[in-house]
Amino acid sequence: MKKLVLLLLALSCATQTIFAQTPTSQDQHMKWWREARFGMFIHWGVYAQLAGNWQGHQIGRGGEWIMNRGKISVADYQQVAQSFNPVKYDADAWVKAAKDAGMKYIVITAKHHDGFAMFKSGASKWNIADATPYGKDVLKPLAAACKKYGLKLGFYYSQAQDWNNPGGAAARKVTSEGWANPDSAKIDAYTKDNTGHWDPAQTSATMGEYIDKVAVPQVKELLSNYGDVAVLWWDTPTNMTDEFAKKLQAVLSLQPNIITNDRLKRPNFPGDYKTPEQKIPAQSELDGRDWETCMTMNGTWGYKSYDNKWKSTETLIRNLIDIASKNGNYLLNVGPDALGQFPQGSIEGLKGIGQWMKVNGEAIYATNGSPLGTLSWGRCTKKTNGSNTTLYLHVFNWPTDGKLVVPGLKNKVNSAQLLAGGKKLSTTTTDEGVVINVPAQAPDAIATVIKVETAGTL
Known part of the structure; x- marks a missing residue:
């Protein structure tokens, strides 16, 4: 009996140790990713x-969905x-552009x-080396x-949907989402009866055969x-089963x-992180x-010649700050054209972010989310240094009276300075919080960063 009690006690301790180590293990696993904060997504194929056009028609929605929405x-x-x-x-120019923008990793649509x-690929001839005049693998260079410039490399892989290799899934989209095709009713009836597929060639094998013969290989x-692959970015688990997912996960x-992300198969394969798309969650949603x-950066993932609705540099930078202030990462997309060139709008946006990051990257990389509440003037990120805390105040709306109020901050302020240039700023403590005396004009109209060193943790 005594031996049984000791055995149970030992098992209990071992179990507790395993559970106690798990967060630390996951923290170590995610360390580089959390510190990176900023990456480049590339949709190319x-x-x-x-370029968003088929038989004289501009096809709606994302350029990378043209085959489905155009029912090609x-x-x-x-x-x-x-x-x-x-x-x-x-490839060298692409990665250098990402690095110069302050990005730490790249995820490309393999x-x-x-x-x-x-x-x-040996699993399907439907690949760039075998099916095009280019005749070369673009991932190797x-x-x-990435190795040369010190960026992590990740691959996006559509594990379920595949509109060319027989047996792949197809998410059903009504024809009118692409263009006003006069045969819409007939096509839509066919896709309804054939699990989203619009061509009999797509269903000449089962999905199980596709998983075994194409996806897994x-x-x-x-x-x-x-070499080292840092991220596997699954997408749209249409008709995925746990059985299929286990084969891929293995x-x-x-x-x-x-x-890995959370799109292999929901809900039983959550991966390491969640992937809100085209939106930044509110704090309450996290x-x-x-x-x-x-x-x-515009309105499409894959290249469209006529999509010139580019986000401003201000929007891109403030998005990055907002995301970092909530402990998230920003994966910003570029859709190269058919010749392999980044669109001019992407180049300009990347350069604008890069200029800001060159000065202010310290306030983004390896930071944690804001310990403060809602800030009417902007956002906050932080770093903990032993028993002290560094706050980075990202000011979007510069105070007109020369006084920036940090509400609720009660810690002793050891120093405050503009991150760009290092100009010292004086502070006072009030019942409302800490007041920082700032210049009359914002040094950076998009986002001026003030670095505040405080005693204690937050």
């Missing part, structure tokens, strides 16, 4: 060749690949929903450039042939340190899990 047949779409020849692709692999290729063992907002 055959769809860039069409498999044969016609595969014909497009014969013109896809991105001779101006320069295969989007059209099933086209941007790498040489990208991996080399291709993920193995991605995790075996490109391949992750090839990269023990890989971080549940303590790691999260990353993915967002376009």
